Amino acid sequence: MGRRPCCDKVGLKRGTWSVEEDQKLTNFILCNGIKCWRHVPKLAGLLRCGKSCRLRWMNYLRPDLKRGAFSEAEEDQLVELHSRLGNRWSKIAAFFPGRTDNEIKNHWNTRIKKKLNLLGLDPQGGEPPIEQGENRDAKEGGGDIDVDQKLAENPVSRVETRHDHGHSCSDHNSSTKASREDSDAGWSTFPSLTDLQFDSCLSRSSMEKYVLQEDCSESYWIDDYVDSLLSWDGINFNNLE
DNA sequence: AATGTTTACAACCGCAGTTCG
DNA sequence: GCGAACTGCGGTTGTAAACAT
Numbered sequence: 257m258g259r260r261p262c263c264d265k266v267g268l269k270r271g272t273w274s275v276e277e278d279q280k281l282t283n284f285i286l287c288n289g290i291k292c293w294r295h296v297p298k299l300a301g302l303l304r305c306g307k308s309c310r311l312r313w314m315n316y317l318r319p320d321l322k323r324g325a326f327s328e329a330e331e332d333q334l335v336e337l338h339s340r341l342g343n344r345w346s347k348i349a350a351f352f353p354g355r356t357d358n359e360i361k362n363h364w365n366t367r368i369k370k371k372l373n374l375l376g377l378d379p380q381g382g383e384p385p386i387e388q389g390e391n392r393d394a395k396e397g398g399g400d401i402d403v404d405q406k407l408a409e410n411p412v413s414r415v416e417t418r419h420d421h422g423h424s425c426s427d428h429n430s431s432t433k434a435s436r437e438d439s440d441a442g443w444s445t446f447p448s449l450t451d452l453q454f455d456s457c458l459s460r461s462s463m464e465k466y467v468l469q470e471d472c473s474e475s476y477w478i479d480d481y482v483d484s485l486l487s488w489d490g491i492n493f494n495n496l497e
Numbered sequence: 498a499a500t501g502t503t504t505a506c507a508a509c510c511g512c513a514g515t516t517c518g
Numbered sequence: 519g520c521g522a523a524c525t526g527c528g529g530t531t532g533t534a535a536a537c538a539t
Contacts, residue, residue, distance in 0.1 A: 270508080270509075271507095271508075271509095271532080271533080272507070272508075272532090272533075272534085273507085273508085292523095292524075293524075293525075294523080294524070306524085306525095307509085307510095307524095307525085308508075308509080310525080310526090311507090311508065311509080312507090312508080314526095315507075315508085316507075316508095343528065343529085344527090344528085345527075345528065346526075346527060346528085357526095357527075357528080358506085358507080358508085358528095359506080359507095361528075361529085362505070362506055362507080363505090363506090365505095365529095366504065366505050366506075367504095367505085
């Protein structure tokens with residue numbers, strides 16, 4: 257049977273988001289959290305589909321995003337991880353707190369790929385991705401564990417990075433996992449692979465958890481992030497209710 | 498200054514996985 | 519166990535700014 261489209265696209269706006277739309281979405285999520293993306297646009301007064309709202313939030317509006325150019329250390333790390341993981345951008349993004357998989361994918365495709373080509377190197381990496389031979393379908397469940405286990409045997413080095421907003425995802429995890437202590441004073445290190453195995457939620461997912469946890473005091477992270485958000489990108493959020 | 502081309506990034510599409518009734 | 523709804527992911531396309539002519 258055919259799959260229903262994610263939304264009724266008739267009358268929905270597409271393309272670049274306006275400042276006003278960003279405001280509406282941010283405002284809504286900060287005030288209400290996310291229960292169901294499908295309902296977000298309607299409740300937030302947006303003529304967008306839920307999927308589009310989710311993407312906009314995840315890739316652009318999330319307060320914990322680190323924006324700006326990739327450092328050389330990050331690029332090196334990216335090349336290293338790509339040679340191990342292949343195009344599994346979400347997995348790679350887990351090593352770059354504050355970066356999105358989309359951002360990493362774009363950066364790879366537009367810059368690093370080109371750089372490597374200029375150097376006469378194969379952008380796909382000298383060695384096949386470690387999951388090569390695995391069926392893509394097997395990436396869930398055991399598949400990921402294999403990847404992580406293999407990586408854990410030969411972990412990539414930790415690279416220190418500064419969070420622009422002075423927060424890290426593990427800040428929020430600390431309440432449930434006191435053993436994590438990477439993020440003191442707004443600094444963090446990339447998680448080790450054993451960390452990854454232990455806690456599959458990093459950067460992106462940690463934020464989701466906080467939004468989605470109904471028990472969690474939403475104002476906790478909202479208060480933490482709101483200052484950086486208000487000043488971010490010159491957008492005036494004085495209308496925040 | 499006008500036009501064409503390139504580049505970087507944002508956004509969309511469609512499929513697969515997960516969750517839930 | 520099944521199917522529908524929902525979410526996440528990766529590939530691809532669109533778009534606007536930067537640059538070249």
